[in-house]
Amino acid sequence: MFQQVLNLDITTRLKAVASRLIDQEQARVIVHPQRQGTGHWFGGGNMVQDAKGTLWLTGRFRNQGDSRTGLGAGERGLELAIYRSDDQAETFQQSLTLSKSDLNVGAREVLSIEGAALRLLDDHRVELFVSTEKKGIGYPADLSSHLKPGTGVWTIDRLTADSIAQLSEAAVETVLETDDPRFLHIKDPFLGSHEGTDCLLFCTHPFCWTSSNTGYVLLDDRALGVENANLEFFPRGFTWDVAMTRGTALVNLPSVGVLADKDVQLFFYDGGECVRDLDQHATAVKRPRGYSCEELGGVAYCLNGDLNTVQRLSVNHPMFVSPHGTGCSRYVDVLATADSYIVTWQQSQDDGSQPLVMNVVPRAEVEALLGE
Numbered sequence: 001m002f003q004q005v006l007n008l009d010i011t012t013r014l015k016a017v018a019s020r021l022i023d024q025e026q027a028r029v030i031v032h033p034q035r036q037g038t039g040h041w042f043g044g045g046n047m048v049q050d051a052k053g054t055l056w057l058t059g060r061f062r063n064q065g066d067s068r069t070g071l072g073a074g075e076r077g078l079e080l081a082i083y084r085s086d087d088q089a090e091t092f093q094q095s096l097t098l099s100k101s102d103l104n105v106g107a108r109e110v111l112s113i114e115g116a117a118l119r120l121l122d123d124h125r126v127e128l129f130v131s132t133e134k135k136g137i138g139y140p141a142d143l144s145s146h147l148k149p150g151t152g153v154w155t156i157d158r159l160t161a162d163s164i165a166q167l168s169e170a171a172v173e174t175v176l177e178t179d180d181p182r183f184l185h186i187k188d189p190f191l192g193s194h195e196g197t198d199c200l201l202f203c204t205h206p207f208c209w210t211s212s213n214t215g216y217v218l219l220d221d222r223a224l225g226v227e228n229a230n231l232e233f234f235p236r237g238f239t240w241d242v243a244m245t246r247g248t249a250l251v252n253l254p255s256v257g258v259l260a261d262k263d264v265q266l267f268f269y270d271g272g273e274c275v276r277d278l279d280q281h282a283t284a285v286k287r288p289r290g291y292s293c294e295e296l297g298g299v300a301y302c303l304n305g306d307l308n309t310v311q312r313l314s315v316n317h318p319m320f321v322s323p324h325g326t327g328c329s330r331y332v333d334v335l336a337t338a339d340s341y342i343v344t345w346q347q348s349q350d351d352g353s354q355p356l357v358m359n360v361v362p363r364a365e366v367e368a369l370l371g372e
């Protein structure tokens with residue numbers, strides 16, 4: 001049951017901060033999909049800043065396709081790309097491309113690319129976590145008939161290199177997979193921390209594809225595997241997000257104003273009421289409901305860097321809905337720099353596409369909203 005930990009004044013200010021970060025009207029497109037129309041988008045990645053101040057943005061291009069009928073229905077997730085910006089997010093230039101075949105793991109052939117996360121290590125090396133759907137894995141024997149022809153199983157892989165450019169030559173190593181039917185598909189990694197330790201967060205789906213859920217695993221000295229993961233810390237909601245709760249970003253807030261003596265993180269997530277679009281009553285209130293590939297945006301918060309304290313702020317309704325198209329607003333990422341918050345997300349357009357949009361918010365504005 002939902003239990004509010006912070007008082008109403010604080011949660012109201014947290015919502016104001018979140019709404020300023022995900023400002024649908026202020027956002028501008030920074031990466032267009034390869035084509036216009038429903039099913040075409042770019043996003044599902046993150047942005048990081050290196051020691052020289054260069055911004056690196058990763059995501060994947062997706063073209064129309066439908067996994068319910070196999071690959072013959074379209075290209076789907078076909079390319080992972082990394083962009084760089086040397087002018088403080090004014091412009092972005094493509095720096096690296098990885099195709100499906102580049103991400104094959106042995107005999108496991110990649111059918112589609114989904115979310116990715118770029119991580120800069122202290123020793124100047126880089127890690128790229130990427131989720132792909134692969135042939136050659138299969139479902140548990142007693143559920144094998146449930147695997148749709150022409151489709152595969154999603155896992156998360158890691159590429160490690162001495163530089164971003166060298167990722168194209170890096171070995172691809174599968175680091176998160178499971179045969180547990182409740183969490184069978186693992187995808188959409190993003191970076192965060194838990195109790196002071198870096199962690200990788202990710203989405204899971206059951207074998208029956210009826211929901212999206214969020215888990216995390218620590219990036220410490222232990223083996224990076226699902227056996228060390230917490231797969232149930234953020235359960236699905238009861239209202240607009242009853243079908244899915246997929247975390248996408250975790251950001252620390254400044255300890256100022258109402259947070260002067262507190263350590264608070266905002267936790268952004270995607271949600272939806274159903275897996276597929278459903279007809280609405282002709283005379284009832286019309287509203288975006290959110291469904292697979294057209295999710296809406298929500299926000300929660302954590303205390304003291306502990307992911308297990310997560311509490312929803314968007315309890316009854318989504319917080320973030322695009323003013324265009326289906327209302328889809330998803331895959332939020334937030335990069336906190338010394339003087340600003342750089343926020344990106346996929347935003348539905350009237351033509352049905354979902355380009356990657358960006359909003360830059362000065363840190364001073366966030367502090368003012370917290371009541372400094």
